[in-house]
Amino acid sequence: MAHIERVDLNLLAPLAALLEERHVSNAAAVAGMSQPAMSRALQRLRDALGDELxxxxxxxxxxxxxxxxxxxxxxxVLPRLEGLFAPEEFDPAGAAEAFRVAGTDYTRVFAPAVFQRVFRESPRSTLHFRTWHDAIYEDLDRGVVDLVFFAGAEPLVALHTERLFGDRFVCVLSADHPLAELPGITLDAYLDATHVVIGTTDERQTAIEHRLEHLGARRRAGLTVPYHSLAAHSVLGTRLILTLPARLLAEQPPDAGLRVLPAPREIRRLDYLMAWHPRLDGDLGQRWLRDTVRAVTAELPEAAM
Structure with missing residues (x-):
């Protein structure tokens, strides 16, 4: 690098034109320079290279x-340099990207459609869906994953986040639960109950716990499970209350042994987001993946709030 640091790389184009045209005026026209400017460039090149050229x-x-x-x-060399500095292009049909994403099992409301679109439009690419865990944001920061989907408080690390869609929380109870016949559950009744908690992070259902903490309240966990799918049938014949996003229930047939009630209005709304590291902002493959997720989630029916 010691030699290249002594040379103004802006002289490469005049040098190439001078060597091809072997005429100062013609080289100036090719390079889009005035003749005096090309003459000065030739003198600088002679000084830098120690040769008359x-x-x-x-x-x-x-x-x-x-x-x-x-x-x-x-x-x-010049065609390679031109390719190095030329704008990048991304053709999904011919690309062979390795995409790494992560989320909880709630992503089943849209992830299969994302996978189908990715493989339809970029059949040579691969997708690896990673299990959600407590250090997933650190994985994103370290480059272990490219894109994560989540609900709740935004991560503390410096990531870019974007809202994808909204959902609403509902409460699932056994049909013989004392609250099952009510039109809805008040916050006081909710806090007095015992709950099934879907422990996505630190065994906490962060989208709910953060909302309750903001209100200065906490709920009592009787059962903690890692997956939404496992939680749905855990309340039958118990006094437990399960709180989960309504879109998940829309995908399964109703169960006569369960009742579904609106969650307390203080925790009813859910925003679902995706996050990625700022270093991936300009990567064309990653931008295409994020656009694919946006297109799929934009087609989801709007959840009633």
């Missing part, structure tokens, strides 16, 4: 031996 003869300018060697190298 172009020598006047009765038949016009001739290249010096070193200039001929430089020209041969430039013909090989």
């Amino acid at each position: 172009l020598v006047r003869t009765p038949r016009g300018y001739r290249l010096t031996p070193r200039a001929e060697r430089i020209q041969r190298r430039l013909r090989a």
Whole structure:
């Protein structure tokens, strides 16, 4: 790097034009420069390279031996440099990207459609869906995963986040639960009950716990499970209350042994987001993946709030 640091790389284009045209005026026209500017560039090149490069003869300018060697190298190097600095393009049909995403099992409301669209439009690419865990944001920060889907408080690490869609929380109870016949559950009744908690992070259902903490309240966990799918049938014949997003229930047939009530209005709304590291902002493959997720989630029916 010691030699290249002594040279103004802006001289590469004038150098290539001078060596090809072997004429200052013609080279200036090719490079889009004035003739005096090209003459100054030639002098700077001579000083930097320690060679005359172009020598006047009765038949016009001739290249010096070193200039001929430089020209041969430039013909090989310049197309590569042009490709290096040219705008990138991304063709999903021919791309072979390895996408790494993560989320809880709630993503089943949209992830299968994302997978189908990815493989339809980019059949050579691969997708690896990682299990959600407490250090998932650190994985994103370290580059272990590319994109995560989540609900609740935004991560503390410096990530870019974007809301994908909304949902609403509902409460699932056994049909013989004392609250099952009510039109809804008040916050006081909710806090007096015992709950099934879907422990996504630190064995907490963060989208709910953060909302309750903001209100200065806590709920009592009687059962903690890692998956929404496992929780749905855990309340039958118990006094437990399960709180989960309504879209999950829309995918399964109603159960006569269960009752579904609106959650307390203080925790009813749910925003679902995706997050990625800022270093992936400009990556064309990652931008295409995020656009694919946006397109799929935009087609979801709006959840009543």
